[in-house]
Amino acid sequence: MDIPRHWRLRKQRYGLVGEVCESCNAKVFPPRDICPECGKEAKTLYTFSGHGEVYSYTTVFDAPAGFDETAPYTVAMIKLDEGPLVTAQLTDLENRKVEIGMPVEMVTRKLRNATDERGLLVYGYKFRPVMN
Amino acid sequence: MAKFRPLSRGVAVVGAGMSKFGAFPGKSTRDLFVEAFLEMRDSVDKGFNPAEVDALYIGNFSSDLFEGQGHTAPIMAEWVGLAPKPAVRVEDACASSGVALRQGILAIASGVADIVLVGGIEKMTDLPTAEVTDTLATASDMLYEIPAGFTFPGFYASMATSYMHKFGATPESFMKVGIKNHENGALNDKAQFGKTIRQVMDDKIAKSEARGLPIPVWENEIAFLQDARANPIIAWPMRLFDCSPISDGAAALLLVSEDLANKFSEDPLYILGTGQASDVALHERENLTGLRAAREAARQAYLMSGVTPADIQVAEVHDCFTIAEVIAIEDLGFFPEGEGYRAAETGVTGRTGEKPINTSGGLKSKGHPVGASGAGQVIEIWKQMRGLAGDRQVAGELEFGLTHNVGGTGGTCTVHIFGRR
Ligand SMILES: [Zn+2]
Numbered sequence: 308m309d310i311p312r313h314w315r316l317r318k319q320r321y322g323l324v325g326e327v328c329e330s331c332n333a334k335v336f337p338p339r340d341i342c343p344e345c346g347k348e349a350k351t352l353y354t355f356s357g358h359g360e361v362y363s364y365t366t367v368f369d370a371p372a373g374f375d376e377t378a379p380y381t382v383a384m385i386k387l388d389e390g391p392l393v394t395a396q397l398t399d400l401e402n403r404k405v406e407i408g409m410p411v412e413m414v415t416r417k418l419r420n421a422t423d424e425r426g427l428l429v430y431g432y433k434f435r436p437v438m439n
Numbered sequence: 440m441a442k443f444r445p446l447s448r449g450v451a452v453v454g455a456g457m458s459k460f461g462a463f464p465g466k467s468t469r470d471l472f473v474e475a476f477l478e479m480r481d482s483v484d485k486g487f488n489p490a491e492v493d494a495l496y497i498g499n500f501s502s503d504l505f506e507g508q509g510h511t512a513p514i515m516a517e518w519v520g521l522a523p524k525p526a527v528r529v530e531d532a533c534a535s536s537g538v539a540l541r542q543g544i545l546a547i548a549s550g551v552a553d554i555v556l557v558g559g560i561e562k563m564t565d566l567p568t569a570e571v572t573d574t575l576a577t578a579s580d581m582l583y584e585i586p587a588g589f590t591f592p593g594f595y596a597s598m599a600t601s602y603m604h605k606f607g608a609t610p611e612s613f614m615k616v617g618i619k620n621h622e623n624g625a626l627n628d629k630a631q632f633g634k635t636i637r638q639v640m641d642d643k644i645a646k647s648e649a650r651g652l653p654i655p656v657w658e659n660e661i662a663f664l665q666d667a668r669a670n671p672i673i674a675w676p677m678r679l680f681d682c683s684p685i686s687d688g689a690a691a692l693l694l695v696s697e698d699l700a701n702k703f704s705e706d707p708l709y710i711l712g713t714g715q716a717s718d719v720a721l722h723e724r725e726n727l728t729g730l731r732a733a734r735e736a737a738r739q740a741y742l743m744s745g746v747t748p749a750d751i752q753v754a755e756v757h758d759c760f761t762i763a764e765v766i767a768i769e770d771l772g773f774f775p776e777g778e779g780y781r782a783a784e785t786g787v788t789g790r791t792g793e794k795p796i797n798t799s800g801g802l803k804s805k806g807h808p809v810g811a812s813g814a815g816q817v818i819e820i821w822k823q824m825r826g827l828a829g830d831r832q833v834a835g836e837l838e839f840g841l842t843h844n845v846g847g848t849g850g851t852c853t854v855h856i857f858g859r860r
Contacts, residue, residue, distance in 0.1 A: 316582060337583050343723070363604075363727050365596035366675040367588060371572050374588045379672075382588050384597060384722055394587045394722040407604045418586050431586060 320431035321415055325391070327353035334389040357413030359387040359434070364397070364405050381405055385434050399435035410437040443742050446548040449697030451707035452857070454483040455821040457814075460688035460806030461631040462564040468502060468511065469518045471689035472560050475811075476519045479691040482821075484704040487693065489519065493552035495526040496543040498536025498559040499810040504574040506562050515558060530810075532578035533759060535559065536690065537813030537844030537853035541713050543694050553699055557692040559811035563685045571685050575809070578847040580720040592682055594721050594848045595760035596674035601727040602762060603676065606777035610676040613761035614664040615783040617680050617803055620758060623790060624800020626831040631686055631806030636660045643669065681761040683801075688808035690815040708821055711746060711839070712856035714739030721848040728777075730849035733770035737843070740854040741772075744839075748772035751856070752837045753823045754794070755816035757845040758801040764788075767843050768796060771854070795833050798823060813844035813853065820857050 318324040325336035328349035333342055335349050342349040362384040370378035381397045383405070397405060398416055411434040418431045456478025458471040466474075480487070495516045502511045516526035529539040536559025543555040563571055576585050579594065602608055617636070624630035625638065634642070640663050647654050657663040664670045670678045693703070700707040716735035721727070741747060748771060756771065758764035769779040773794050782788040788796040799805045799819035802812055820840035822828045840857045 320586075343719070363597040363601040365593045365600055365677075366672075367590055367593050367596075368671065368675070369590070369592065369673040370588065371576065371585075371590055372569050377588075379675075380588060382593055382597075384727070392722050392724070394584045394589055396588050407601070418588070 323355040323357055323393075323413055323432055325353050325355060327351050334387075334391060336387070336391040336393060355387055355389055357432075358437070359385045359411060361397075361405060361407055361409045361411060362386040362392055363407060383411075383434065385411060393432075396433045397435065398433040403436055411435060412437050443739070445743055446544070446710075446713075448548045448550060450544045450547045450694055450710045451697055451700040452692055452710065452817065452821060453695050453700060453703035453707050454479045454487070454693030455691070455818045456480070456482055457629055457690040457811075457818045458688050459629050460686050460808055460811075460815070462685070463687050464564070466687065468506065468508075468560045468562040468689070469514065471562065471687060472515050472558060472691070473518055475558065475689040475691040479693055483693060484706070485702065487554075487703060489521060492521055492524055492554050492556050494524055494543075494546055495521055495556045495558065496529055496539040496546070497526065497557070498529050498531075498539035498813060500530060500532055500535050500561060500578070501574055502560070502562070504577070505571075506565060511560070515560065519556075521556065531851040532846035533757070533807070533809040534813055534844045534846030534851040534853055535810040536815075537842070537855070538715065538846075538851065540692065540814060540817065540855060541715055541853055543692075544710055544713050547694055547696050553696045555694045557694055557814060558690065559808075559814035560689045561808035561810040562687045563808060564687050568685065578850075580722065584720060584722055590674060592674040592677050592760065595762050596677040598727045598766065599676050599760075599762040602765065602780070605728055606780065608765070608780035610678075611661055611665075612780040612784065613676070613681055613765065614661055616758065616761040616764050617664070618660050619783045619789055620764075620797050620801040620803040623798050623831055624804025626829065627800050627805060630800045630804050631684055632800070632804045636663065636680070677760055677762065683759045683803050683807035686806035686808040688806055688811045688815065690811045690818055692814055692817055706825065706859065708824060708857050709860060710855060711858045712740035712742070712744030712854070714743070714854045715852065717851055718849050720850065729766060729770050730845065730852060732849050732852035733767065733843060733845065733854070736852045736854040737771050740841075740856045744856040744858070746839050746856050746858070750839045751794070751841045752835070752839055753798060753820065753833050754796055754841040754843065755799060755801070755819050756796055756843040757812070758797055758803050759807055759845070761803065763845065764796065764801065767845075768794075771841065771843060790831055790833060798828065798831050798833060813842070816842040816844060817855070817857075824857065824859060
């Protein structure tokens with residue numbers, strides 16, 4: 308029952324594909340066909356650059372099933388350069404201290420381990436610090 | 440902003456009761472609701488006949504997942520002798536019974552009902568903790584938040600991170616909220632954790648002594664709460680003692696129309712204001728250090744009642760995590776933005792302070808059977824305003840009380856203001 312639920316979202320999850328509102332130019336993520344800014348129809352697909360900064364974060368020690376192998380891990384609200392916030396795990400941190408305002412970029416990674424006999428792995432976006 | 444419309448007809452609370460909150464392997468939801476109902480029945484000054492009740496509105500988040508039981512409202516109605524009266528289950532996550540209360544008020548105000556039973560129930564401890572976590576997660580965005588590895592403590596922890604960054608609070612600021620609420624809960628016989636943090640420390644020391652283990656030494660409560668072995672991090676900066684527990688419990692309230700109130704009691708508790716609002720998922724918010732739904736619900740309730748934040752003498756706020764109380768007391772207008780975190784430390788929100796908050800122990804210490812929490816808050820206001828709160832009674836004549844109940848991460852919020860007249 309899990310599979311179609313994740314399959315439907317493959318574009319959003321792999322490519323950070325949302326929508327742009329033709330009326331007010333707001334970038335919309337997750338896509339929902341109605342602009343949250345002006346209420347007009349917004350069905351034009353828009354691929355986000357995958358760049359943004361950490362808006363807030365936490366390090367999860369007590370992890371749910373499917374995530375326990377990697378705990379503790381850091382999850383964040385990322386403010387995308389185009390405006391919307393997304394929730395994502397931070398990766399490739401090595402020993403870097405996470406801070407609010409830290410620039411990050413999107414990568415595609417495994418999100419969750421298989422937790423049942425159907426063996427469903429979920430892939431999608433994570434963010435890593437921008438190297439410079 | 441929602442238009443302001445007063446209630447077409449006044450509503451009063453004339454009975455209030457609750458089960459003990461805690462972990463009760465021997466009790467089902469039905470047993471707990473009956474326990475709450477019987478206490479409520481005994482609390483009605485002049486008594487009442489269940490056959491006169493016109494409807495039941497009952498808050499419940501997830502009996503389906505917690506107990507494998509759907510369609511719970513008619514079962515609860517039947518168990519307390521209300522069938523064939525209409526029974527409505529209300530689901531808005533942890534705000535389920537705050538919303539059930541509001542639905543009961545609106546049913547009476549509309550004229551469709553004169554006497555309404557409002558309830559709240561949740562039975563969470565049958566499941567192992569990991570499955571409770573998964574069930575609670577369904578109150579957030581399952582498509583865009585949970586796949587990232589977020590948890591409920593994680594959401595509130597990220598609010599806390601943002602709050603500390605903006606206003607200079609520290610994890611210790613939140614610990615002080617927990618210490619205060621445990622002090623209150625220790626005086627409440629219905630509380631799940633009837634112990635102060637100091638008593639928890641003494642118990643651990645006694646246990647080590649009895650087992651011949653090294654005796655832990657903590658300079659004070661804060662040092663204990665900073666000790667990762669005694670108080671593990673759940674989602675930084677939230678630790679175990681920043682989180683409300685997994686609980687079973689039920690609550691019941693009897694509402695009647697204003698014109699009938701004196702038939703039940705010479706001292707009814709009137710609903711002066713009700714407010715409710717909703718908000719987007721946490722990851723779509725512009726601001727993580729306040730809940731827009733709480734501010735809007737509060738605005739409606741203050742406007743309807745004509746009462747101001749300064750008038751409120753006792754309040755029960757939704758402290759599912761310690762950071763949540765800090766945010767709540769700012770959203771309700773009790774403290775300016777960015778200053779709520781100092782309140783527990785300075786004692787303003789203590790029982791003897793100017794603005795006593797969560798005298799019951801709050802969800803933190805009293806327990807958080809999610810669907811029962813909102814109705815449970817009203818019971819503390821009822822007790823405080825009638826002078827029945829025993830050792831935790833707030834001094835003086837109380838005129839105005841308030842409850843603030845949040846669903847999820849603020850997707851739903853209700854605020855109710857109560858008064859005597
Ligand atoms: Zn638009």
